[in-house]
Amino acid sequence: MAELHIIGQIIGATGFPQNSLFCKWGVHTGGAWRLLSGLREGQTQVDMPQTGDMAYWSHPIDLHYTTKGxxxxxxxxxxxxxxxxxxxxxxxGYGYIHVPSSPGQHRLQCVTWRPLGSWQDQLSEMFVGGGPQLRSPDLIYSGADRYRLHTVGMGTVELELCIILRHFDRYGVES
Incomplete structure (x- = not known):
């Protein structure tokens, strides 16, 4: 079976309205993929930068998958x-990014967005906090219903991933 190693880190985030940020992350794959080692989801620590607007997490990601397709x-x-x-x-903010399919080291930026809500939701958010959230997190990476949402762009999350492919040539994929 072909193998995919994803080794890297979630470096941090910038461009958000306030500091004191943390990130929840997860990996979504199709049915032919099986996780051999590593965590499918996780959460970073909260970073409150004293200077600048970049929140640094340096949160490690180390995943090993096997697949038939x-x-x-x-x-x-x-x-x-x-x-x-x-x-x-x-x-x-919500965001998603495809894991690169070419081997090597990749520096990626994932743009994020959040649901906008009605004007009543926006007014309530200003005074009370909170705000609209997705009922199903699957909407983040499935395109069908996501395009019906009214959203506003937020900041950017920076990642660094190293991709190692093994035995993909046996399945007709050149690396």
């Missing part, structure tokens, strides 16, 4: 959250 290539989905001084958490 290319369909359902892994996607990394992200949720960026803000934690205020009272410990309350507010969603700041």
């Amino acid at each position: 290319l369909q359902g290539w892994p996607k990394l989905h992200l949720q960026v959250w803000h934690q205020d001084s009272f410990g309350r958490c507010q969603l700041y």
Whole structure:
């Protein structure tokens, strides 16, 4: 069987309205993929930078997959959250990015967005906090219903991934 190693880190995030951010992440694959080692999902620590607007996490990612086919290539989905001084958490953005299919080291930027909601939701968010969230996180990486949402662009998450492919040539894939 062909093998895929994903080794890297979620470096950090920039361009969000406030600092004190953390990131929840996960990997979505098709049915032909099997995780041999590593964690399918995780969460970074909260970073509150003293200078600048870049929140640094340097959160490691180390995954080892095996597959019988290319369909359902892994996607990394992200949720960026803000934690205020009272410990309350507010969603700041969703995003996803395809794991590169070429071997080597890749520096990636994942743009994020969040649901906009009605004008009542926006007014409530200004005074009370919170805001609209997706009922199903599957909408982050499945395109069917995501394009019906009213969204606003948020910041960018920076990642560094090293991709190692093994035995893909046996399945007609040249690397």
